Amino acid sequence: MLASLYLFLYLLWKSLSLLLLLLSVTCSFGTYDTCQLLKQFPLVSMQRDGDLIIGGLFEVHLITVFPELTFRAEPDQPWCYQFYLDGFKTAQAMAFTIDEINKNPNLLPNITLGYRLYDNCIKLGVALRAAMALISGTETSFSDLSCSGTPPLLAIVGDSTSTHSIAMSSVLDLFRMPMVSYFATCSCLSDKQRYPFFFRTIPSDAFQVRAMMQILKHFGWTWVGLIVSNDDYGLNAAQSFHQDISVFGGCVAFYEILPKDNDMKEIRRIINVIQTSTSRVIVVYSNEAYLLPLMDEVLRLNVTRQWIASEAWSLSPVFLTPSMLPVLRGTLGIAVRRGEIVGLQEFLLSLRPDSDPGNVMVIKFWEDMFQCRFNPVKAQTEMNGRVCSGNEDLTTSLEYSDVSELRGSYNVYKAVYALAYALHDLLHCVPGKGPFSGGSCASLHNLQPWQLLHYLHGVNFTTAYGDQVSFDENGDALAIYDIVSWTGVSGGAMKGREVGVVDESQPAGKVLRLDDEKIVWNFENNRPPHSVCSEPCPPGTRKATKKGLPVCCFDCIPCADGEISTDASECLKCPEDLWSNPQKDRCVPKEVEFLSYEDALGISLSTASLFGACACAGVLAVFAHHRQTPVVRANNSELSFLILMSLKLCFLCALLFIGQPRLWTCQLRHAVFGISFVLCVSSILVKTMVVVAVFKASRPEGQGAMKWFGAPQQRGTVLILTAFQVVICAVWLSTASPAPHKNTQSSKIVFECAVGSMAGFATLLGYIGLLAAVSFLLAFLARNLPDTFNEAKFITFSMLIFCAVWIAFIPAYVSSPGKYADAVEIFAILASSFGLLISIFAPKCYIILLHPERNTKKALMGRTPAKN
Structure with missing residues (x-):
């Protein structure tokens, strides 16, 4: 369609160029003393003279008939019929507006505007004929042989359709004539590269x-x-x-x-x-x-x-x-x-053909309204039994006199005023400050249509109805x-x-x-209908477009933890210190978590820790009170006291794991834990070695075994083994010390102690495990010694509990989140400590406190008479 239109415009342009060439030849080289108009079109029009002329194109008839072409004679001109009342009223709105402007002393003073209005019959061919008539004028000849003079008009108000405006703008641009449309809405007309002289008062x-x-x-x-x-x-x-x-x-x-x-x-x-x-x-x-x-x-x-x-x-x-x-x-x-034009109704009702006999458009309207034919010579004529005198009452037509729905007419009103304000600004140009070359201004005596273009872009006024009128850079x-x-x-x-x-x-x-x-x-x-492809996603979900369907068709996918969504295409991740609420529609501050003395778990573990320390203290008191008894003195009471003291430290070090981590608690907790357990396990190891040495010394071949396991050697061995753990802790704390860490990766802010160096932590635990394994092995080998030396059985059982606890600790610690990792480590400390305390010292306390008769040297040597 567009290709056909462009072809038509190209041929039209060529025809116009040829027409202008013929006119030039006729004027310059003809034998006539005047310039002749080659063709005049019979058009429905109305006009009024003035100092400056504005043209207009309107839909006054709805149907156009083009005669059949025979190619044997000059074709007849097309004719229009079926009068369109709304189009006629729109044309009269332009005539009224110009009359109103002429009566306004503040707008274009001393200047009278005239108009030439033509019917386009809603056909492009007729509209182009009307446009040519506006450009060239309707005079049949010019006596000025130079064919020069003031242009017949300055601008055109129209056309009413986009297709007509596209075609006519391409033609009018050749003559650089502005065109202000009141009803053409095609957005393509906003292209100023193609339509630089096109404006409109209706939005695109x-x-x-x-x-x-x-x-x-x-x-x-x-x-x-x-x-x-x-x-x-x-x-x-x-x-x-x-x-x-x-x-x-x-x-x-x-x-x-x-x-x-x-x-x-x-x-x-x-x-x-x-x-x-x-x-x-x-x-x-x-x-x-x-x-x-x-x-x-x-x-x-x-x-x-x-x-x-x-x-x-x-x-x-x-x-x-x-x-x-x-x-x-x-x-x-x-x-x-819709707008209101004050006075338009009275103007429409005042139209009479006898007041302006040359006004073809008004006569056509009158004939259509009353089905008669007006004769300006006789002033009245009878047709179909009716007489049209020109005095009929127009108020009988309610449709004609109704001005409550002025839409197209209101746009015409604004278009004419826009041209008037542009002319007003043009005529009030100050020489030397004008927009043209050298700061010059346009001259009223030689005014060119293109000179109006600059001022149209600057138009800005408010109508009597209260609407602001101005044009953007595209003329919209x-x-x-x-x-x-x-x-x-x-x-x-x-x-x-x-x-x-x-x-x-x-x-x-x-x-x-x-x-x-x-x-x-x-x-x-x-109620209004509901028209959506997919219902909006509820808060906390995101849109997932369905394959092969538009983006409005989607599924709702729940957001992951820590993300929120409010009907968005993607879930948004919460900031580091915030977390999504259960509905996942907003971020809330994260809950702070650490093993506290105030929660149930912290209270339970701290109570158990203190109970264990008190139990150690109680056992220590019992042993101190009965330190001269055979049960206490057997197998080196000094090592027993050392084990009890180290176990008490083990119980108390668990308290360092409770509470918000600080730098000093993070450094102390593992160091105290490691040194205390090494002190305890090394003492048990030496105690086991002493048991084995005592058994060998009781045999003839092992008389010299005890000289290597005297009290000084026992103390030295425990000191050396413990000192090695102290060195491990010192190196660890000096190179990669544990420090407080705020873990924000989960739904809570977890305060924990980062171990610093996993190798240091593993070495600390590994050394304790090595000592425990050696102690377990020696005790296991000595488990079958005579009953007199049955403490090896208790050590074996205690070491079995100790090793089982710490073997189970490692996977439990790694898999436990947040504060539960500290809880697992405390539980391992307490469980292993209670295991050692009960397995080693419970049987001795049982004899000391409940069966003192067995706390004798004879009973320990197995010489007590058997009971019947």
């Missing part, structure tokens, strides 16, 4: 699409169908719609183009798409001609949807009928801004639309009632003003 389709997005966003409609007409208006709107709908998270459920030829097979296919789609909202960019067959089929099948109408049909009387009420009631539409006016809702009225028909406005001149957040209570819905409970 790009703005209309943005206004449509405001409505969809307001009601939460993210899953919408799109139907457009197969022309520049529909296709360009569809392109903008696809680009903008994703901005607020919406998607196009289906996209259909209405056929040009009203193909019913294609119409039924589109209806089937509408019925099978889950979308309940359909946006339509089209005019009546394309849309009527589809709506007839919608009515026949009673397809109920929420229709969103573009400005091209949002107030179309074709659809505001009783028959369409069942399916179109509740339609929301974007409508051209400030976007403002009325929102209408179709509701039933008396008689069964429908009416588009204003329920809001979209005004992009307002600050963000106030662009859309909508009164929801005024809207009528064609659904149950008179």
Whole structure:
């Protein structure tokens, strides 16, 4: 379609170039003493002279008939019929506005504006003929042989359709003539590289699409169908719609183009798409001609949807009928801004053909209104039994005198005033400060249309109705639309009632003003429909797009721990010191965790630790009190006291693991733990060695064994073995000392002691394990000694418990999170300490306290008489 249009424009340009060449030849080299106009078109027009002329193109007739071409004679001119009252009223709005400007002493003083208005008959061919008439004028000849002089007009107000405006702008740009449209909305006309002289007082389709997005966003409609007409208006709107709908998270459920030829097979296919789609909202960019067959089929099948109408049909009387009420009631539409023009009604009612006999447009209107023919010579003529005198009362036509819905006329009003203000600024230019070369200004006596362009870009005024008018860098006016809702009225028909406005001149957040209570819905409970592909994800989940479907169709996936989401496409990770709440919709401060004296676990472990220390102290007191008895003195009582003291330290060192870690507690806990257990285990090891040595010394061949296990040797051995552990701790603390660490990787902030060097920690534990293993091995080998020396059995059992506890400690410690790792280590300390205390010292305390008769040397030597 566009290729055909460009071809037509190219041929037209070539024809115009040839016409201008012929005119030049006629003027310069002809035998005539005047310049002759080669062709004059019979057009419906009205005009008024003035110092400066503004042209206008309007839809006064709806149908154009082009005669058949025979190629044997000059073709007849096309003719128009079926008078269009709204188009005529729009043209009269321009005439009224110019009269109003001429009466305004503050705007263009001492300058009278004139106009030339032509009917385009809603056909591009007729519109181009009218444009040529405006450019070249209607005079048949010029006596000035140079063909120079003031241009016939400065600018054109029109055209009403995008296709006409595209074609005529390409032609008018050749003559550098501004064109201000009042109804052409195609966003393609905003391209200043292609249409530098085009302006408009109606927002472009790009703005209309943005206004449509405001409505969809307001009601939460993210899953919408799109139907457009197969022309520049529909296709360009569809392109903008696809680009903008994703901005607020919406998607196009289906996209259909209405056929040009009203193909019913294609119409039924589109209806089937509408019925099978889950979308309940359909946006339509089209005019009546394309849309009527589809709506007839919608009515026949009673397809109920929420229709969103573009400005091209949002107030179309074709659809505001009783028959369409069942399916179109509740339609929301974007409508051209309605305005009020004070005095226009009186002006319309004052139109009489006898006051201006040369006004063809008014005469045509009069003839159509009263079905008569006006004869300016006789002042009245009888036709079909009726007389048209020119004095008939126009107020009898309510439609004609109704000025309550001025939309196109209001845009014409703004367009004429925009040109007037531009001319006003142009004529008040200060020489030396003008916008042209050398700071010059335009001259009224030689004013060129292109000189108006600079001032049109600077126009900024407010109408009497309160709307601001200005043009952006693309020649587009400030976007403002009325929102209408179709509701039933008396008689069964429908009416588009204003329920809001979209005004992009307002600050963000106030662009859309909508009164929801005024809207009528064609659904149950008179409530708006619900149109989404997937329900919004609840807090704490994220969207996962379904494969092969638009982004509006998704599954909801729960966020991981530590992440939040509020209907977002991705989950957001909480900051380091925060964690997600159970609903995962906000981040909350993490709970601080460490093994405290205040919680139940800390209380239990500290109680057990203190109890163990007290038990050691009690045993130590018993042994001290009975230190002269055989049970205490046997096997070196000094080692027994040393074991009890080291076990008491083992119990007390567990308290260093409770409470918030500090640097000194982290350094002390493992050092004290390691040294205390080595002192205890090394004492047990020496005690076991003494048991074995005593047994060997009791035999003849082992008389000299005890000389190697005297008291000094025993103390030295314990000291050396313990000193080695002290060296390990010193190296560890000096190279990679344990330190407090705030672990934020989990749902809680865990205060713990980092070991610093895992090798140092492993060496410390390994050395304790080595001593315990050697002690266990020696005790196990000496377990079968005579009963007199049965302490080896108790040591074996104690070492078995000790080794089992610490072997189980390693995997339990590694797998325990947070404070439970410290709890596991404390439990291992306490369990092994209690194991040693009970296994080694419980039997001795039993004899000392409960059976003192067995605490004798004879009883220990096995010489006590057996009881009967």
